[in-house]
Amino acid sequence: MDAFYVSVELLRRPELRGRPVIVATGTDPTARGVVMAASYEARKFGVHSALPLAIAHRRCPDAVLVPSDMTLYREMSGRVMSILESNCDRLEIVGLDEAYLDLSDSPLPKSRCRKIRHQIKAETGLACSIGLGPNKLIAKVASDLDKPDGFCVLRQEEWLQVVGDRPASLIPGIGPKTQERLDKLGVRTVAQLAQADASMMEETFGPRTATSLLDRARGIDTRAVSSERQRKSESRETTFGEDVEDPQVLLDALERLVNELCASLSAHDRSGRTVTLKIRLQPFRTFTRSRTLDSHTRDVRVIGGVVGELFDQFEIDAPVRLLGVGVSSLDDQQPSSSEPAKPLTLDLEV
Numbered sequence: 349m350d351a352f353y354v355s356v357e358l359l360r361r362p363e364l365r366g367r368p369v370i371v372a373t374g375t376d377p378t379a380r381g382v383v384m385a386a387s388y389e390a391r392k393f394g395v396h397s398a399l400p401l402a403i404a405h406r407r408c409p410d411a412v413l414v415p416s417d418m419t420l421y422r423e424m425s426g427r428v429m430s431i432l433e434s435n436c437d438r439l440e441i442v443g444l445d446e447a448y449l450d451l452s453d454s455p456l457p458k459s460r461c462r463k464i465r466h467q468i469k470a471e472t473g474l475a476c477s478i479g480l481g482p483n484k485l486i487a488k489v490a491s492d493l494d495k496p497d498g499f500c501v502l503r504q505e506e507w508l509q510v511v512g513d514r515p516a517s518l519i520p521g522i523g524p525k526t527q528e529r530l531d532k533l534g535v536r537t538v539a540q541l542a543q544a545d546a547s548m549m550e551e552t553f554g555p556r557t558a559t560s561l562l563d564r565a566r567g568i569d570t571r572a573v574s575s576e577r578q579r580k581s582e583s584r585e586t587t588f589g590e591d592v593e594d595p596q597v598l599l600d601a602l603e604r605l606v607n608e609l610c611a612s613l614s615a616h617d618r619s620g621r622t623v624t625l626k627i628r629l630q631p632f633r634t635f636t637r638s639r640t641l642d643s644h645t646r647d648v649r650v651i652g653g654v655v656g657e658l659f660d661q662f663e664i665d666a667p668v669r670l671l672g673v674g675v676s677s678l679d680d681q682q683p684s685s686s687e688p689a690k691p692l693t694l695d696l697e698v
Contacts, residue, residue: 585672
């Protein structure tokens with residue numbers, strides 16, 4: 349989906365079309381909010397998701413700030429995904445605004461893609477960009493080559509011809525740190541990565557990662573479209589409007605986060621083994637502390653107790669900007685019946 353959150357907001361605020369619009373966690377540019385989505389007009393100024401709102405405001409002071417409405421976005425996402433599901437045998441949802449469709453059995457896949465774009469536009473008013481390719485990697489890259497409201501077909505034999513001169517970071521999974529290491533090897537484009545010496549790559553990245561990078565640069569991807577996507581972790585976090593030094597305020601925030609997290613785990617019949625505490629200190633130092641339990645749990649007393657211990661063991665030497673709690677190594681099976689099905693009142697002590 350193209351600029352999904354912004355596009356949804358423009359449906360109910362059509363007067364904002366053509367203007368730089370930022371969907372954010374708040375509407376005060378001086379507060380510690382972050383950008384959740386930016387219209388293409390705002391992106392021209394260097395505004396992008398996860399950018400601190402204060403920086404976004406400096407780059408584009410005329411942008412209209414719109415508070416996020418996740419309930420509405422989830423509702424619209426559900427409508428889009430229902431349309432996709434009705435047009436394919438296998439649908440893999442990877443986010444509120446993105447999915448993979450397996451059209452292997454379709455005799456006319458290009459016609460099907462055009463139908464999907466038209467149907468989404470007609471029934472929701474939203475635009476999407478579709479990439480059609482022989483595997484998930486090529487289809488994903490193709491979907492980014494013709495945005496917004498585009499449709500790009502990319503064949504295996506055309507892969508390097510079309511994207512070979514593009515930066516290697518075009519390939520999903522190659523972030524700034526990986527690109528930095530590739531730069532040191534003189535590997536800057538997709539074509540250069542595809543032709544890189546295997547032994548040199550293995551020495552730098554290790555055999556497994558090297559093989560994966562080389563395959564992706566050559567457009568090779570054997571992953572199947574799977575309708576069963578297992579969630580591996582769940583977390584909650586909060587960014588304070590002002591840096592916090594009061595331990596009780598921090599404990600109250602942790603209590604709320606743990607209760608929200610455990611309530612969600614219980615509602616979805618999930619439990620986990622690894623409990624993580626996240627702390628961000630002034631000016632922007634982020635730390636995580638984790639502990640893996642002997643068995644899966646969603647018991648608020650157990651998870652809260654671990655969070656309290658991790659917090660107690662952490663030496664806070666500066667005001668706190670952000671707190672987060674999470675549980676990973678999730679299992680959708682029910683934990684033992686001795687655990688309470690609903691969250692209890694959490695009492696953290698330090």
